[in-house]
Amino acid sequence: MKTIILRENVLSDNTLYIAEENKVFKGGYIALLKEYTFANAWCDKESVKRFRSKERLTNYLSRNYAKEELYFVEL
Secondary structure (H helix, E strand, O other), X not given: OEEEEXXXXXXXXXXXXXXXXXXXXXXXXXXXXXXXXXXXXXXXXXXXXXXXXXXXXXXXXXXXXXXXXXXXXXX
């Protein structure tokens, strides 16, 4: 599994987990994205996005993250 930090927030980081080649996560997902939004000064709200295809993942990343944040992502 590859772990890539996409965006660094104050409390927690948005992290992308990509399965190794020819392997998948439970449920048939090729990638998991943990995103955090501000809740209050002490904690963030976590939301997990799951992707089954490479196309959906690249579309989501290009819509929601800048080029500089995606520099290290190899799909």
